[in-house]
Amino acid sequence: MADIIAFKGIRYNREKIKDFSKVVAPPYDVISKEEQESLYKMNRYNIVRILLGKDLPSDNEKDNKYGRAGRYLKDWQKKGVFKRDETPCIYINLQEFKLDGKQKRRIGFIALLKLEEFDTEKSFVYPHEDTLAAPKEDRAKLIHAIEANLGPVFAIFEDKDRAISAVIRDQMIAEPLINIIDSHGVRNKFWQVSDKKIIAGLIGLMKYKKIFIADGHHRYEAGLDFSKFKKGPKYGYILTYFTDLLGDGLVVLPYHRLVGGLDKGGLAALETNFKKNFITKPIKSTKGLKAFLDKAGPREARFVVYTRKKITGLIFRDKKDLDVTIAKNLIIGPLGKIVIDFTEDLDYAIKAIGDRHACPLLSKYDMAILVNPVKITEIRDAAFRGSRMPQKSTYFYPKVLTGLVINVF
Known part of the structure; x- marks a missing residue:
């Protein structure tokens, strides 16, 4: 008790x-x-x-x-x-x-x-x-x-x-x-x-x-x-x-990932990884980020990967894991040794990549991985079955x- x-x-x-x-x-x-x-x-x-x-x-x-x-x-x-x-x-x-x-x-x-x-x-x-x-x-x-x-x-x-x-x-x-x-x-x-x-x-x-x-x-x-x-x-x-x-x-709220320490090889490997594991959708501007994430279906995980050069929407169908676990295993995991920070502030995450020269502290980031929030019922169910989510999931x-x-x- x-x-x-x-x-x-x-x-x-x-x-x-x-x-x-x-x-x-x-x-x-x-x-x-x-x-x-x-x-x-x-x-x-x-x-x-x-x-x-x-x-x-x-x-x-x-x-x-x-x-x-x-x-x-x-x-x-x-x-x-x-x-x-x-x-x-x-x-x-x-x-x-x-x-x-x-x-x-x-x-x-x-x-x-x-x-x-x-x-x-x-x-x-x-x-x-x-x-x-x-x-x-x-x-x-x-x-x-x-x-x-x-x-x-x-x-x-x-x-x-x-x-x-x-x-x-x-x-x-x-x-x-x-x-x-x-x-x-x-x-x-x-x-x-x-x-x-x-x-x-x-x-x-x-x-x-x-x-x-x-x-x-x-x-x-x-x-x-x-x-x-x-x-x-x-x-x-x-x-x-x-x-x-x-x-x-x-x-x-969602905990977005800010990634630094990526070299050209890491960025190139991302493209191959995306084609292998996700349906990719180009996003023309930062105004379309939230709309893309909001359209996620009940058995679907959506992410936005924002680099210096482009914005890519990722769709993962028939998901069996939480979005943050998929992001950890299929997006972040293959990158190797990187610097990673977290923010719940979408505007800050966008600024870290698109407007990094406005603040020298943001210049260390090469990529933002934007995620949807975990549902409270998903957190409860994970806890009660003894599963632990990646740190900074919620x-x-x-x-x-x-x-x-x-x-x-």
């Missing part, structure tokens, strides 16, 4: 922090160098200093960003910048945003989830994406240094009878403790629930729910390893945001903010 508990969260003190939008941050893995710098300047108590601290020239094994993060956390607690709730609570987060001109809202709650090994018969928690050693090591170093969870793991469950949704919505009648618009234009509202009966009822409804991880695989695995190292009940849980798979505000939007509430062991 899924073991979920309330906890005494640590939150920014309203008496010390007047504008909460200045102290929260997105998840660590979507913060660019530019955004990191911007967050540093917003407020001296912005959570980014703990979440994703700067590397300094003087850093060494003993004194580095992880050690500084631990000192910041302790110092801010001593100064009263952070304040722990007196009773165990769960926390509700409503996010309101616009996408493609439509107003959407996603509701979730934050609690602690018991860490379990994946791939066991007793587990109710399922991953859906591969992890990499370096990001996991980074998060492991941070959790060892601060002994806390900062950004929640993003988890999804199915609320078919809407019973959980009803409980949560009843608690949203009161004025929210936090009501801010974040740096990406998303309105975030935040409530605290301390009523023991309501908490017990919600946890009871979640008891036999299967849960799959949407975002935060590296954090989850780092937390699991840490719980084995430290031991003790309080280390066996991780801060988690739960939302309903059936909610209309659950959005998955971009859940909007991201859950870090700093609304944290869990200090």
Whole structure:
């Protein structure tokens, strides 16, 4: 069964922090160098200093960003910048945003989830994406240094009878403790629930729910390893945001691939590979990219490969794998040693190839591989059958903010 508990969260003190939008941050893995710098300047108590601290020239094994993060956390607690709730609570987060001109809202709650090994018969928690050693090591170093969870793991469950949704919505009648618009234009509202009966009822409804991880695989695995190292009940849980798979505000954006390091031989080999595995369609201009992708049929995968010289539409019929897996195996795999980055922003991907001279940082890219988003039901099904998708297959939007509430062991 899924073991979920309330906890005494640590939150920014309203008496010390007047504008909460200045102290929260997105998840660590979507913060660019530019955004990191911007967050540093917003407020001296912005959570980014703990979440994703700067590397300094003087850093060494003993004194580095992880050690500084631990000192910041302790110092801010001593100064009263952070304040722990007196009773165990769960926390509700409503996010309101616009996408493609439509107003959407996603509701979730934050609690602690018991860490379990994946791939066991007793587990109710399922991953859906591969992890990499370096990001996991980074998060492991941070959790060892601060002994806390900062950004929640993003988890999804199915609320078919809407019973959980009803409980949560009843608690949203009161004025929210936090009501801010974040740096990406998303309105975030935040409530605290301390009523023991309501908490017990919600946890009871979640008891036999299967849960799959949407975002935060590296954090989850780092937390699991840490719980084995430290031991003790309080280390066996991780801060988690739960939302309903059936909610209309659950959005998955495509993660486009930006490829660099291609030589002339690699580009020539692409042509042969395309003819062998795909139906190819020339696309005259960037205006036709999205229209081509949108026409994908139910058993069909579509991609757009955009190089300096041309734009090619690719159609793969009778697909048995996810689009991102086909892209990895049949487009990216044969290229050999390359540089690959990811973006959910279609305009940015187009600019990286078509307008690279406008920004020197984009000049390293030779090709963009544009993909369709993975369907949420495909992610669920892959997770429940034990399949792991390639890393950076999904971009859940909007991201859950870090700093609304944290869990200090």
